[in-house]
Amino acid sequence: MTVDSPPARGTPGATAAAGGTPRRRGSRPLAAVLGLVLLAVLAAVPLFVDPFGTNTLSRILVFALFAMSLDLLVGITGLPSLGHAAWFGIGAYTAGLVAEHWTAEGVVTVLLAAVAGAVGAAATGWLAVRSSGVFFLMLTLAIGELVHQLAQSADTVTGGSNGLFGIPSIRVAGTPLTLAGYVYWFVLAVVLLGALGLWLVSASPFGAALRGIRDNEARMRSLGYTPFRYKYAAFVLAGGFAGLAGGLFAGLVRIVNPSDAGFSTSALLLLAVILGGAGTLWGPALGAAVVVLVRDTYGPTLEGHGPLLLGVVFVLAVYLLPQGVAGLAGVRAGIGRRRPAREGSS
Amino acid sequence: MTAPLLSLSGVTRSFGALRAVDDVTLDVPAGARHALIGPNGAGKSTLFKLVTGEMPVTAGRIRLAGQDVTRLSEPQRARRGISQTLQHSSLFLSQTVEQNVLLAAQRRHGSRHSPVPRRQAAARERTRALLADVGLADRATVPVAALSHGERRQVEVALALACEPTLLLLDEPAAGMSPAESARLVDLLRALPESVTVVVVEHDLDVVFALARSVTVLHLGRVLLTGTPDEVRGDTAVQEAYLGTGREALFLDGAGPARREVG
Numbered sequence: 001m002t003v004d005s006p007p008a009r010g011t012p013g014a015t016a017a018a019g020g021t022p023r024r025r026g027s028r029p030l031a032a033v034l035g036l037v038l039l040a041v042l043a044a045v046p047l048f049v050d051p052f053g054t055n056t057l058s059r060i061l062v063f064a065l066f067a068m069s070l071d072l073l074v075g076i077t078g079l080p081s082l083g084h085a086a087w088f089g090i091g092a093y094t095a096g097l098v099a100e101h102w103t104a105e106g107v108v109t110v111l112l113a114a115v116a117g118a119v120g121a122a123a124t125g126w127l128a129v130r131s132s133g134v135f136f137l138m139l140t141l142a143i144g145e146l147v148h149q150l151a152q153s154a155d156t157v158t159g160g161s162n163g164l165f166g167i168p169s170i171r172v173a174g175t176p177l178t179l180a181g182y183v184y185w186f187v188l189a190v191v192l193l194g195a196l197g198l199w200l201v202s203a204s205p206f207g208a209a210l211r212g213i214r215d216n217e218a219r220m221r222s223l224g225y226t227p228f229r230y231k232y233a234a235f236v237l238a239g240g241f242a243g244l245a246g247g248l249f250a251g252l253v254r255i256v257n258p259s260d261a262g263f264s265t266s267a268l269l270l271l272a273v274i275l276g277g278a279g280t281l282w283g284p285a286l287g288a289a290v291v292v293l294v295r296d297t298y299g300p301t302l303e304g305h306g307p308l309l310l311g312v313v314f315v316l317a318v319y320l321l322p323q324g325v326a327g328l329a330g331v332r333a334g335i336g337r338r339r340p341a342r343e344g345s346s
Numbered sequence: 347m348t349a350p351l352l353s354l355s356g357v358t359r360s361f362g363a364l365r366a367v368d369d370v371t372l373d374v375p376a377g378a379r380h381a382l383i384g385p386n387g388a389g390k391s392t393l394f395k396l397v398t399g400e401m402p403v404t405a406g407r408i409r410l411a412g413q414d415v416t417r418l419s420e421p422q423r424a425r426r427g428i429s430q431t432l433q434h435s436s437l438f439l440s441q442t443v444e445q446n447v448l449l450a451a452q453r454r455h456g457s458r459h460s461p462v463p464r465r466q467a468a469a470r471e472r473t474r475a476l477l478a479d480v481g482l483a484d485r486a487t488v489p490v491a492a493l494s495h496g497e498r499r500q501v502e503v504a505l506a507l508a509c510e511p512t513l514l515l516l517d518e519p520a521a522g523m524s525p526a527e528s529a530r531l532v533d534l535l536r537a538l539p540e541s542v543t544v545v546v547v548e549h550d551l552d553v554v555f556a557l558a559r560s561v562t563v564l565h566l567g568r569v570l571l572t573g574t575p576d577e578v579r580g581d582t583a584v585q586e587a588y589l590g591t592g593r594e595a596l597f598l599d600g601a602g603p604a605r606r607e608v609g
């Protein structure tokens with residue numbers, strides 16, 4: 001839409017309640033201040049957090065970007081994908097292979113990863129976005145599994161089920177980043193740029209058209225928009241940003257497994273988007289933080305019951321926060337200012 | 347004479363055995379204020395859908411400004427200047443009134459492909475003007491989901507006008523509006539420039555006769571009659587079509603000069 005309207009909220013096809021109102025003027029400076037404080041804290045993390053913690057935060061940032069890219073599809077365009085990890089995986093393998101065989105220069109690996117993700121999405125998206133609803137779910141699931149299988153079977157290139165390991169560490173201007181703090185700063189910079197890109201898209205007239213398609217595709221057609229083109233463009237863009245996140249992931253973790261491109265990753269990510277609040281971009285980023293923390297930090301200590309815990313979190317979230325964490329913020333901001341509107345958005 | 351703006355020849359649409367629109371031939375000249383009336387189920391909404399391209403025709407041709415658009419998709423036809431309000435409001439419920447109208451306005455006045463934020467001053471200005479025209483100036487930031495039924499009808503009209511149409515199809519625009527709201531609507535539509543051709547489906551015959559300079563009566567999918575409002579009011583076949591539908595009174599109560607009693 002425009003510079004000054006925040007992305008509309010609300011899960012596709014579900015509710016339109018506490019979400020889509022423009023934020024009140026008074027809260028915008030507050031949001032800006034909060035944003036700046038958050039930025040400063042994020043930038044200062046390596047100065048007072050140990051390398052292990054810094055590493056975990058790097059991973060959270062990568063998954064935050066990944067989740068935001070999925071939100072462009074799920075929350076903003078209304079296309080729930082079950083195969084979004086495919087583009088993440090393609091990006092990760094691309095970055096890993098480029099680093100191993102050509103150059104580990106971070107900017108190059110990460111950009112090529114984004115291109116690879118976008119190309120993969122472009123090659124399959126023209127088919128996928130022609131469908132909708134359950135068929136879109138099934139098609140994206142199939143695409144994701146296809147990429148997963150490819151990663152597993154093309155073992156001369158990808159290392160098969162062992163994965164691609166020993167990926168050289170990221171270099172910036174020829175110097176390898178060996179300290180967790182430097183890697184973190186690189187990741188932070190790329191994630192912020194990626195998030196900025198996604199935000200620009202979401203706030204643009206193009207993004208407004210995507211939300212129009214999410215809310216009422218038939219009406220968009222009668223207004224002279226061709227939904228297919230917009231959905232296809234959104235699919236490719238989302239693939240590109242997911243690839244970017246994948247490229248960061250490869251440089252950060254330095255090992256890529258077929259499962260990083262598979263269904264479990266996609267499902268986890270969808271969980272992050274819904275948990276955080278689809279359609280807000282920042283909500284899914286928070287959701288990703290929760291998911292990564294629960295899975296990586298508490299998962300191993302629960303004797304492998306991490307997924308179970310995530311499942312419980314998910315069920316609770318759906319019941320308690322139907323619009324995710326972001327919905328919670330919207331409700332607080334809107335209390336007493338607005339009549340509640342509880343209607344389906346179809 | 348120039349080609350009519352909208353020209354239908356032999357337009358037919360079947361749903362199984364039912365011919366909802368049956369061999370309709372009709373010319374609407376540019377600048378017309380044309381009404382399409384008929385009892386419930388006559389096929390009025392279906393005919394509109396065939397014109398906009400929401401539904402393909404079973405047979406027949408549709409021409410817009412002399413060009414055959416029968417095979418064009420709905421968005422293509424919309425970009426050639428067809429715009430509509432729907433009988434059942436179809437809006438973007440999670441978004442505000444302004445955002446709704448802006449979606450239509452940005453297609454003509456803005457940069458709808460732009461992947462980065464734009465001010466869209468022209469589109470916003472147009473949106474503001476339209477919202478004032480339909481009487482929603484102070485509701486711009488309200489989510490559409492929170493509007494009353496009548497207000498949503500007004501958003502529909504603003505949305506349709508924001509497309510800057512050459513052919514405006516209105517499907518029962520006044521249904522659900524209060525008398526004051528529908529009077530405002532009539533004023534708004536009467537004030538439209540001649541460059542906009544208007545075809546309106548409406549059950550409220552006060553609205554029809556206040557707007558239309560020509561009327562087509564549809565009955566069971568077929569054109570019963572096309573003529574001036576007076577001719578239509580006086581026609582016995584039309585009165586018979588409406589008999590038993592509870593709407594005969596609309597003809598008898600008509601304040602027009604050609605008012606006639608049915609015996």
Ligand SMILES: Nc1ncnc2c1ncn2[C@@H]1O[C@H](COP(=O)(O)OP(=O)(O)OP(=O)(O)O)[C@@H](O)[C@H]1O
Pocket residue numbers: 361364366384385386387388389390391392393433
């Ligand atoms: N999608 C559809 N499938 C099957 N039958 C349909 C469909 N749409 C309309 N019809 C039928 O076609 C006929 C004409 O319907 P239409 O909605 O065009 O009438 P209308 O003149 O607009 O009536 P109203 O005044 O009630 O709006 C009706 O008998 C209706 O049941």
Ligand SMILES: [Mg+2]
Pocket residue numbers: 390391392433517
């Ligand atoms: Mg109808």
